[in-house]
Amino acid sequence: MTKFYDRLSTDLTRLLEDPIDYNVTIEKFNETPFNDDHIKELTMENTNISIKMFNIIIKYIYGGTISLEKLENSVIFDLLIASDELKLDELVEYLQTYLIVNNASWLRLNFAKIYRTSYKFKNSKIIQEFCNDIIVKHPNTIFESEYFHSISEDALISILKRDDLQLEEGKILEYVIQWGKAKNPTLPSDIKEWTNNNFLTLKETLKGCLPHIRYFSISGDDVIEKIYPYQQLLEQ
Template sequence: MATKFYERLSNDLTQLLENPIDYNVTIEVGEEPDNQIYKVHSYILQSLFKMPNISIKIFNIIIEYIYGGIISLEKLENSVIFDLLIISNELNLDELVENLQTHFVNNNASWLKLNFSRVYQTSCQVKNFNIIQEFCNNIISKYPNTIFESGNFLTLPEDALISIIKKDDLQLEESKIWQYVIQWGKAQNPTLPSNLKEWTSDNFLTLKTTLKKCLSYIRYFNISSEDFFEMIFPYQQILEPELWLDINSKLLAPNRPISSSVLPPRKILNVTLPTRITLSSNIITDEHTLEISSWIDKRESNYTENNPYEFKLLVRGSRDGFDVKTIYEICDKVSNTVIVLKVKDTGEILGGYIPCELDKNQNKWIYSQDSFAFSLKTTNLKNSILSRVKNFNNAIANYPKSSQLYFGYTLCLEGNLKTYKTCYCDSDWYDMPIRSKGHIDSNNRFNVEEYEVFEVSKKK
């Protein structure tokens, strides 16, 4: 069903779009040589545009909306609709922005949850995404670890953090909220000493200035005396003297009147909420796992929701170490693993699936008919690349003693993945290259800024 917008667009002008008589404005959409020129009218669009970052598919939808006030979403993928929402906001199409947000929340909430990290990050960066941000904040209220334990937490904008910690129904102990706020504040000032004993008055003043707006939303008078002395006492210098005195007075003499405002306690639910399973990754999204799961099941089309597999984090470079031998030590005798790597400087996400068991005790080539390597879609790669094994006898090079792990020669991991540029990609023994740069020239080798290994298993 098509949605009609006539509140601001009172006339159907689509005939002018189909037959642009007397056009006097041109809009260039897309990048050469695949760009497209649109002929439009100055009384509808005022100036000459070049829009290389907008896809022709999305602009066709927008231009029809501008001229005719009609838009149909039924045949569009949710990812396309979300891109449409972002572009509509950039073009100040406020009515369409509001309608698309409402469409998502009312009709495609499952997609928003599935792509929560991307959706929430975007809603924080875009001022007009109030409806979606409120939707995300309601999820965070019930499942605060969704954001507080995510890799994106420390990069949240200040107003996004405030919108979370000011909520009365945030299901988190006040002392933990305080700890997260302090953690966020320190992350905004990376030059602060890591050892609190080394802090000067200026260091505390820096943190106080950073957290000035956040600190007023902490419910200090709902923190136990034990947590107060353990968590807040070391940071007393970032609190106003009057508030510091009132907190101490309340702990020592609860009935004594104080001048500081006392926020009500959080509305913590008495029932235990069901655990929300979220992907623990600093590299890939839920959308990526759906694609990888589809490849494991050899589907012609990708899963769009209800992933049948669980991705359990086994190894993370920044946590466990970057030497390939670490993978063998932790994943010994483990089958059905997925390795993902974020390439340093380029942002590429490469990886592979190993259905067979790794063996830390011997060097050997492992037979497999189902292994594959891949390059996942990112902002710089429009579509993911899948490369399946074709030489089954040489599917996986299991070489722990020389610190090597190969997917044929399509993806080759060697040594310390972060320190040395020893990784490379070719196309032997798998059906296509996943990266344009080969291994012949040493300058084409790469290292990674992060890698992760997941054990993949069917959900019960």
């Protein structure tokens, strides 16, 4: 069991368990009004936090303790997402580190889910870096995956910024253009049919990605094959 906020009194935990002496009611699903006893009732709607998750979190909030040893890895990851939703920054950081130190093999086995989900919550830099460390060594893990075209711009840029990505720069540019096209499915499939507006559309989509391509590393053949047809995307 890990204990947070050591200086907090255990009386807070007793308060959580006391059905009489309380001043806050939190209802997980149903909307409830303020009552006549001036008890502030908080309604948590539009959330994916389960009752099981919330029970763990509320004990952490009151008692500053959490025990993960008997929890499945998938439950711990869901707990991480729920903690981020509730803006429990210290717990979010702790859970990310815990998973990487103790359950890295599970993270790798569930890489696709972990990677995509990590960009859906705010404070996931630790998990994101863990995933990017895998991607730079095994680029096909992401670039040849079925969900590559659906990753976010932030995720793609975080990969492009890495100096140790083990992939030819010409190939990286090719993947980036594929990603941009996927974001604009109405673009003609034959580039010979593209108008100036088509190029401007793709340029706008890729404006955050293109500056991170290392053009000086692209071979002469790739310049002709992969850059020349899309030269309108690039600044002079």
